[in-house]
Amino acid sequence: MGVANDRPYVFGGQxxxxxxxxxxxxxxxxxxxxxxxxxxxxxxRLLNNLFDGTVEYYKSNTKDLLLDRAIAGTTGFNVIRxxxxxxxxxxxxxxxxxxxxxxxxxxxxMGLIFSTNNNEVISLTGETDDNGNPIxxxxxxxxxxxxxQSINNIxxxxxxxxxxxxDDIAGxxxxxxxxxxxxxxxxxxxxxxxxxxxxxxxTDPDWYGSITNTVNYKNFELFADVYIVEGATRLNxxxxxxxxxxxxxxxxxxxxxxxxxxxxDYPRPKPDTHLHLFPFAVRDASYxxxxxxxxxxxxxxxxxxxxxxDKLKIHATGNNLLTxxxxxxxxxxxxxxxxxxxSFPETRNITIGTxxxx
Amino acid sequence: MKIINGYLLSKRxxxxxxxxxLTTSCQEDFLEDxxxxxxxxxxxxSSPEGLESAVVGLYGLNRTIYEDNRLNGTIPLILQxxxxxxxxxxxxxxxxxxxLWGSSLGDYGTTEGLNAYWVYYYRIIDRSxxxxxxxxxxxxxxxxxxxxxxxxxxxMRANSYFxxxxxxxxxxxxxxxxxxxxxxxxPQDKSSKEEIFALLRSDLDFAIENLSYNPEQFGRWSxxxxxxxxxxVALWEEDYTEAAEQADAVINSGNHSLVTxxxxxxxxxxxSETLFAVNFEFQTIGGGSPHILNWNMVSSYAxxxxxxxxxxxxxxxxxxxxxxxxxxxxxxxDPNDSRRDSNSSYYIxxxxxxxxxxxxxxxxxxxxxxxxxxxxxxxxxxxxxxRRQNPGVIKFFDANVEPTDRNHFKNIxxxxxxxxxxIGAEAHMMSGNTTKALEYLNAVRTRANTDPVxxxxxxxxxxxxxxxxxxxxxxxxxxxxxxxxxxxxxxxMNNDNLNESYPEGNPKNILREYMKNWPIPQQQIDLLxxxxxxxxxxx
Numbered sequence: 093m094g095v096a097n098d099r100p101y102v103f104g105g106q107x108x109x110x111x112x113x114x115x116x117x118x119x120x121x122x123x124x125x126x127x128x129x130x131x132x133x134x135x136x137r138l139l140n141n142l143f144d145g146t147v148e149y150y151k152s153n154t155k156d157l158l159l160d161r162a163i164a165g166t167t168g169f170n171v172i173r174x175x176x177x178x179x180x181x182x183x184x185x186x187x188x189x190x191x192x193x194x195x196x197x198x199x200x201x202m203g204l205i206f207s208t209n210n211n212e213v214i215s216l217t218g219e220t221d222d223n224g225n226p227i228x229x230x231x232x233x234x235x236x237x238x239x240x241q242s243i244n245n246i247x248x249x250x251x252x253x254x255x256x257x258x259d260d261i262a263g264x265x266x267x268x269x270x271x272x273x274x275x276x277x278x279x280x281x282x283x284x285x286x287x288x289x290x291x292x293x294x295t296d297p298d299w300y301g302s303i304t305n306t307v308n309y310k311n312f313e314l315f316a317d318v319y320i321v322e323g324a325t326r327l328n329x330x331x332x333x334x335x336x337x338x339x340x341x342x343x344x345x346x347x348x349x350x351x352x353x354x355x356x357d358y359p360r361p362k363p364d365t366h367l368h369l370f371p372f373a374v375r376d377a378s379y380x381x382x383x384x385x386x387x388x389x390x391x392x393x394x395x396x397x398x399x400x401x402d403k404l405k406i407h408a409t410g411n412n413l414l415t416x417x418x419x420x421x422x423x424x425x426x427x428x429x430x431x432x433x434x435s436f437p438e439t440r441n442i443t444i445g446t447x448x449x450x
Numbered sequence: 451m452k453i454i455n456g457y458l459l460s461k462r463x464x465x466x467x468x469x470x471x472l473t474t475s476c477q478e479d480f481l482e483d484x485x486x487x488x489x490x491x492x493x494x495x496s497s498p499e500g501l502e503s504a505v506v507g508l509y510g511l512n513r514t515i516y517e518d519n520r521l522n523g524t525i526p527l528i529l530q531x532x533x534x535x536x537x538x539x540x541x542x543x544x545x546x547x548x549x550l551w552g553s554s555l556g557d558y559g560t561t562e563g564l565n566a567y568w569v570y571y572y573r574i575i576d577r578s579x580x581x582x583x584x585x586x587x588x589x590x591x592x593x594x595x596x597x598x599x600x601x602x603x604x605x606m607r608a609n610s611y612f613x614x615x616x617x618x619x620x621x622x623x624x625x626x627x628x629x630x631x632x633x634x635x636x637p638q639d640k641s642s643k644e645e646i647f648a649l650l651r652s653d654l655d656f657a658i659e660n661l662s663y664n665p666e667q668f669g670r671w672s673x674x675x676x677x678x679x680x681x682x683v684a685l686w687e688e689d690y691t692e693a694a695e696q697a698d699a700v701i702n703s704g705n706h707s708l709v710t711x712x713x714x715x716x717x718x719x720x721x722s723e724t725l726f727a728v729n730f731e732f733q734t735i736g737g738g739s740p741h742i743l744n745w746n747m748v749s750s751y752a753x754x755x756x757x758x759x760x761x762x763x764x765x766x767x768x769x770x771x772x773x774x775x776x777x778x779x780x781x782x783x784d785p786n787d788s789r790r791d792s793n794s795s796y797y798i799x800x801x802x803x804x805x806x807x808x809x810x811x812x813x814x815x816x817x818x819x820x821x822x823x824x825x826x827x828x829x830x831x832x833x834x835x836x837r838r839q840n841p842g843v844i845k846f847f848d849a850n851v852e853p854t855d856r857n858h859f860k861n862i863x864x865x866x867x868x869x870x871x872x873i874g875a876e877a878h879m880m881s882g883n884t885t886k887a888l889e890y891l892n893a894v895r896t897r898a899n900t901d902p903v904x905x906x907x908x909x910x911x912x913x914x915x916x917x918x919x920x921x922x923x924x925x926x927x928x929x930x931x932x933x934x935x936x937x938x939x940x941x942x943m944n945n946d947n948l949n950e951s952y953p954e955g956n957p958k959n960i961l962r963e964y965m966k967n968w969p970i971p972q973q974q975i976d977l978l979x980x981x982x983x984x985x986x987x988x989x
Contacts, residue, residue, distance in 0.1 A: 099510040101509045102736045102737050103667030105731050105734070110510055112494075112507030113580065117630055163977065165569040166622055168573040268954050285556060287972055287976075363953070364545075364953065
């Protein structure tokens with residue numbers, strides 16, 4: 093279906109109605125995606141309920157992905173939605189509960205959850221280039237799909253450190269660089285950094301999971317939930333912002349490069365935007381977070397029955413209390429700027445409450 | 451319960467059938483969608499009203515490049531930044547002057563800025579192709595109406611291809627509109643110069659035959675503009691006879707004449723010198739989004755003590771690019787040059803003190819700002835001079851908005867008669883007709899209150915073009931056509947004190963002859979055929 097957008101104009105100050113075909117080329121052959129999933133799982137209980145858990149393996153194949161595909165600018169259109177290729181998600185989910193201690197006054201259970209997922213593009217259009225290699229597709233959000241790679245990836249040159257005094261700059265990928273600039277790997281060694289030096293980096297985590305502990309002692313209870321993400325990669329918007337290295341905006345404090353302190357981790361401040369800030373900003377976003385901590389106390393029945401209350405529980409809960417990560421931003425999952433607008437960091441909450449049952 | 455179970459079990463067949471029908475997917479006709487509103491592309495190309503509406507859409511598309519304010523409004527000013535008349539002081543547009551952007555395949559200036567030209571103009575071309583095909587195939591339409599639609603669409607197409615050719619050289623031309631069926635037929639090779647120019651000539655010749663000198667609505671393509679374009683196309687083919695003929699026709703038509711330097715860029719440009727202008731209008735449907743051209747090329751004089759932003763001083767300015775020493779010297783050659791005057795609508799040479807509270811000692815209101823010196827060597831000094839005191843360009847200045855507002859709705863002059871005169875001068879000179887050439891050159895000079903000359907050569911015409919048409923987006927093309935681009939840039943680009951100060955090095959060392967053709971952005975070349983030729987020098 094070809095849609096036309098309104099596009100009025102003024103001639104000598106007078107409005108005249110106009111229209112023009114939208115930049116999205118219609119596709120009369122569009123059809124739905126189909127996903128086929130295979131699931132196999134085991135539920136188990138062992139040793140008289142000491143352990144119970146599940147293990148599940150899944151493999152999910154989606155065919156005829158609905159993707160926006162960029163079209164040659166010479167056509168006058170930007171994008172077309174079409175069905176392409178096959179995507180596979182394969183992974184394992186496991187959970188284990190251990191009821192370590194179950195006595196009259198003291199109970200302790202620990203729960204573990206573990207998830208891992210491997211995403212892979214299995215096939216695309218089938219077109220190959222001159223060398224017989226399959227052609228990658230870039231969708232309209234800028235994601236690059238390539239056979240054998242995850243659909244969630246970063247495609248940029250690889251960061252290789254900071255140029256230092258005494259390095260062979262003239263022979264590197266960026267001969268005009270100065271000490272303190274960002275260096276990336278010149279994969280084809282031709283003295284120039286362009287698309288051909290880009291590599292794929294999978295941004296999905298290797299695995300993630302949580303450790304939950306519940307402890308009950310007489311009328312007290314304690315609940316702690318720790319969430320772990322390992323192996324995730326992310327482009328750090330804070331580090332990638334050229335204005336930060338100009339000193340033009342607020343940002344994180346870094347030990348940046350100066351001739352007196354030749355840092356190997358951060359580049360030098362300069363009045364123009366650094367080249368290759370995006371590769372520089374690709375960082376490990378693994379983290380461990382104390383997601384929830386709850387401490388509660390149930391008033392004993394003996395005290396309550398006199399007042400006419402059935403149950404009364406006082407609790408204090410903290411959310412998002414501690415995060416350990418190397419990723420320097422608001423948090424490993426929250427950017428200070430999203431789609432051009434500034435955003436708030438994830439909040440840390442502490443709630444104190446009571447539950448009363450009459 | 452047991453009875454029901456037993457019943458179901460005995461009717462196993464039915465149970466299986468029901469399960470089957472419930473789990474099979476929907477048939478295709480449930481998924482068919484119909485477009486139920488009027489504005490479908492079908493309507494646009496299959497009725498006279500639709501086609502006329504689509505033609506209006508073309509003007510809107512032509513305007514989008516000026517409304518593109520990304521990167522501080524750099525994109526519509528790339529040609530100005532790259533010309534030999536501008537000095538790149540700071541800001542994104544200056545990166546084009548310094549050749550840090552837009553001079554190699556991998557840089558951001560190419561993938562964002564140069565790419566915009568490729569995409570915007572090819573979009574205009576495709577929509578024009580569709581209109582032309584629709585109009586040619588329509589049976590139930592009055593001939594005059596059809597020809598008007600075709601003439602406007604063909605001029606728009608020719609203008610766009612002409613721009614793409616002069617920028618990117620290795621372009622691909624087609625008159626077939628894009629459909630889902632042919633969208634992935636990748637062009638395998640560029641079109642030959644002969645093919646490109648044959649199309650330009652045929653489109654413009656048709657337009658000249660069918661357009662009026664005075665279109666009903668200001669801002670539409672007119673015969674004058676089509677002939678002006680035809681003359682430029684002829685110059686690129688070194689067909690000086692044709693160029694001279696077309697220039698003569700416009701100049702002698704009785705419909706166009708030069709106005710005073712004060713009037714050229716005043717108001718909404720609806721006067722006898724304008725051949726084609728892009729229209730804007732503040733807070734009006736169809737009035738477009740504002741542009742920030744003026745802000746880029748007026749100095750940030752209000753940072754100096756004793757000055758605040760005002761209409762007399764050219765409004766809000768950031769001082770990113772401006773007139774360089776070469777063109778300022780050319781303008782200073784004749785002491786009476788009215789283009790330098792304070793009431794000229796071209797340039798602003800003096801910013802006047804207008805703020806009582808900040809006046810420095812010994813200065814009065816109305817005195818020109820002269821606090822800063824364009825030092826040869828002291829970077830702190832000359833940067834202040836460039837950013838706050840360097841003469842600026844006010845050809846795109848909107849006097850109707852608040853002086854502190856950089857968002858302007860001023861109509862943008864694209865083609866005007868002064869340029870036709872210079873085209874005619876060059877064409878007649880190259881044909882040996884020196885008298886006529888001098889007549890045209892002196893017409894422009896006299897209008898600007900400078901002394902007429904009695905000798906003419908290409909340098910004189912280029913010099914007058916620099917004075918008259920600086921920052922209007924045509925200089926780069928003219929220098930490329932006459933083979934002078936590399937030489938002139940090497941001699942004049944930016945100013946030497948700035949060239950020496952740029953951290954990545956003097957752009958004169960980066961400049962290469964092959965940069966006269968813009969690199970085709972990598973993301974575009976990737977989508978073309980595997981052997982589509984990139985311009986020489988970019989790999």
